Amino acid sequence: MNILQYLNVHNLSFAKFVVLPFPKKIMLRTHTCGELTIRDTGKNVTLCGWVQGTRDLGGMTFVDLRDRYGITQLLFNMDVNPALCERARTFGREFVVSATGKVTVRSNKNPKMVTGDIEIEVEELEILNASKTPPFTVEEQSDGGDDLRMKFRFIDLRRTPVQKNIILRHCLAQEVRNYFNKNNFLEIETPFLIKSTPEGARDFIVPSRMNPGQFYALPQSPQIFKQLLMVSGYDRYYQIVRCFRDEDLRADRQPEFTQIDCEMSFVTREDTLFMFEGMMKHLFRTIKNIELPDFPRINYDEAMAYYGTDKPDLRFGMKIEDITELVKGKGFKILDEAEFIGGICATGCSEYSRKQLDELTEYVKRPQIGAGGLIYVKFTPGDTVKSSVDKFYSADDLKRWGKIDNAKEGDLLLILAGKKVKTLKALSELRLEMGRRLNLMDREKFSPLWVINFPLFEWDEETQRWYAVHHPFTAPNPEDAHFIEGDPGRVRANAYDMVINGIELGGGSIRIHSRNMQERIFRRLGFSETEAQEKFGFLMKAFEFGAPPHGGIAFGFDRICALFGGSDSIRDFIAFPKNNAARDMMTDAPAQVTHDQLKELSLEITHPC
Ligand code: ASP
Numbered sequence: 001m002n003i004l005q006y007l008n009v010h011n012l013s014f015a016k017f018v019v020l021p022f023p024k025k026i027m028l029r030t031h032t033c034g035e036l037t038i039r040d041t042g043k044n045v046t047l048c049g050w051v052q053g054t055r056d057l058g059g060m061t062f063v064d065l066r067d068r069y070g071i072t073q074l075l076f077n078m079d080v081n082p083a084l085c086e087r088a089r090t091f092g093r094e095f096v097v098s099a100t101g102k103v104t105v106r107s108n109k110n111p112k113m114v115t116g117d118i119e120i121e122v123e124e125l126e127i128l129n130a131s132k133t134p135p136f137t138v139e140e141q142s143d144g145g146d147d148l149r150m151k152f153r154f155i156d157l158r159r160t161p162v163q164k165n166i167i168l169r170h171c172l173a174q175e176v177r178n179y180f181n182k183n184n185f186l187e188i189e190t191p192f193l194i195k196s197t198p199e200g201a202r203d204f205i206v207p208s209r210m211n212p213g214q215f216y217a218l219p220q221s222p223q224i225f226k227q228l229l230m231v232s233g234y235d236r237y238y239q240i241v242r243c244f245r246d247e248d249l250r251a252d253r254q255p256e257f258t259q260i261d262c263e264m265s266f267v268t269r270e271d272t273l274f275m276f277e278g279m280m281k282h283l284f285r286t287i288k289n290i291e292l293p294d295f296p297r298i299n300y301d302e303a304m305a306y307y308g309t310d311k312p313d314l315r316f317g318m319k320i321e322d323i324t325e326l327v328k329g330k331g332f333k334i335l336d337e338a339e340f341i342g343g344i345c346a347t348g349c350s351e352y353s354r355k356q357l358d359e360l361t362e363y364v365k366r367p368q369i370g371a372g373g374l375i376y377v378k379f380t381p382g383d384t385v386k387s388s389v390d391k392f393y394s395a396d397d398l399k400r401w402g403k404i405d406n407a408k409e410g411d412l413l414l415i416l417a418g419k420k421v422k423t424l425k426a427l428s429e430l431r432l433e434m435g436r437r438l439n440l441m442d443r444e445k446f447s448p449l450w451v452i453n454f455p456l457f458e459w460d461e462e463t464q465r466w467y468a469v470h471h472p473f474t475a476p477n478p479e480d481a482h483f484i485e486g487d488p489g490r491v492r493a494n495a496y497d498m499v500i501n502g503i504e505l506g507g508g509s510i511r512i513h514s515r516n517m518q519e520r521i522f523r524r525l526g527f528s529e530t531e532a533q534e535k536f537g538f539l540m541k542a543f544e545f546g547a548p549p550h551g552g553i554a555f556g557f558d559r560i561c562a563l564f565g566g567s568d569s570i571r572d573f574i575a576f577p578k579n580n581a582a583r584d585m586m587t588d589a590p591a592q593v594t595h596d597q598l599k600e601l602s603l604e605i606t607h608p609c
Contacts, residue, residue: 029046100125179283239261259555298452313435375388379411416430447501454496
């Protein structure tokens with residue numbers, strides 16, 4: 001049966017992958033540098049790879065030959081073949097060579113390597129390509145700085161730790177596909193040259209030569225296309241897809257990044273949470289051999305109140321507690337006038353020195369955090385308290401503040417006061433800092449959760465208008481929909497974020513699928529009728545032609561890789577990443593283009609070429 005017949009009988013399940021036996025002679029080599037062991041003794045083999053290093057011991061020369069599978073030792077014996085030995089001595093680091101010879105047992109075994117029991121007594125040797133001396137060492141710990149390694153990324157990618165990251169990424173991508181394929185999802189590509197979609201960031205713009213003065217945008221996400229696929233009946237879609245956002249960069253941001261983008265039809269929030277939680281559990285099970293428990297759910301309001309953030313790190317407690325009412329009214333002006341006073345309890349830290357407390361004060365006063373100062377209360381032995389504000393508060397007053405996390409002898413309260421939103425945010429940072437200092441953020445511990453019931457809209461003081469917290473296609477909670485016009489701040493979104501260890505790994509929602517509701521939201525967001533029509537006419541039209549209820553999510557794939565790889569930086573898991581200035585250091589992009597290219601694109605020339 002051919003593939004068409006196969007599809008025609010409606011058997012759409014996926015053909016099993018056929019694993020081909022490894023061919024005996026793979027191109028120029030018979031084996032890789034990571035597989036020969038004592039069981040292969042006596043075999044004649046040909047290996048190809050890069051010279052990691054040579055050691056010349058007078059009568060013998062040893063060469064470590066490396067490929068992505070490992071390192072195998074080559075042996076050249078002066079007594080047996082002096083010419084060959086002389087040649088081996090000329091090898092520089094990173095020469096590409098092919099060596100043929102016999103597998104023999106080593107006298108000096110290295111138990112740390114799979115191939116550590118054997119070596120190859122080389123009989124034939126070919127230099128496939130010489131190499132200049134690499135600008136840094138190609139080893140676990142390289143001596144090259146970040147910039148240099150980025151510039152020579154093709155060499156950096158040869159290093160084992162970098163390779164491990166790239167291979168981890170590959171394995172994760174395969175398991176994502178396995179999971180979705182098993183669940184009847186279809187992988188469908190969507191276009192890169194599109195009309196701008198609002199996801200809250202700036203678009204990358206591409207001029208159209210054939211349509212002078214007109215531009216495509218690179219997708220910030222395939223949001224609209226995946227929704228249209230639902231209208232078209234492809235009721236389970238996923239794609240591991242590049243997205244583009246022209247934003248200022250941080251360690252976990254890149255101008256182009258990869259999403260696992262998913263959408264499902266005929267679902268409620270429960271169905272999507274179940275399916276996508278299932279994907280994450282599958283990844284942990286298959287890649288890390290960890291069974292995650294069912295993910296707890298936290299309302300957005302609770303997350304903000306107890307952790308000061310919508311992506312709380314639940315590997316440790318240290319919840320924020322509001323003590324505004326307890327503290328006020330004792331004549332200490334700064335606190336009496338504060339809109340909000342809250343604190344955290346650092347268990348067992350009552351012995352903190354002046355220096356440690358000063359460091360924490362400096363930490364919260366940094367401009368990024370912006371607290372005015374830090375108040376502490378130490379619950380010291382013998383039921384006594386010591387505090388930076390004991391001039392204004394009696395010991396009994398201060399003990400009452402100990403309701404924060406039920407503080408007990410030996411604990412330390414850290415308290416901030418000021419405007420509510422800002423103070424909660426500062427407390428959130430302080431909580432994380434204490435988590436780091438107290439080693440509560442174990443990289444091998446994973447605490448997943450869903451944050452639900454986000455607000456649908458947020459008010460922006462500067463522009464004096466409402467914005468969509470997620471994106472304008474998110475459905476409101478049905479019971480709040482009547483507030484859209486009169487009291488938009490009260491409308492909760494039917495949206496959810498997946499957070500693990502304080503990292504937002506994914507976000508999605510149940511979508512609007514009625515034209516009428518979509519129009520109401522656009523109106524609330526300040527789009528005029530014409531604007532909405534011009535920007536999203538095609539989507540609203542689609543909603544008139546049988547749009548099913550649907551919902552989905554997008555995961556940050558680079559972030560998932562970094563989490564699984566135990567790193568804070570997504571860059572380590574991208575083969576060719578950009579630097580902080582959004583530059584590709586290796587190809588030196590972006591770069592100027594020629595006058596003629598610009599002319600062809602009907603673009604004004606603003607720089608000399
Ligand atoms: N398109 C959204 C995003 O990129 C995710 C979603 O709602 O599915 O954040």
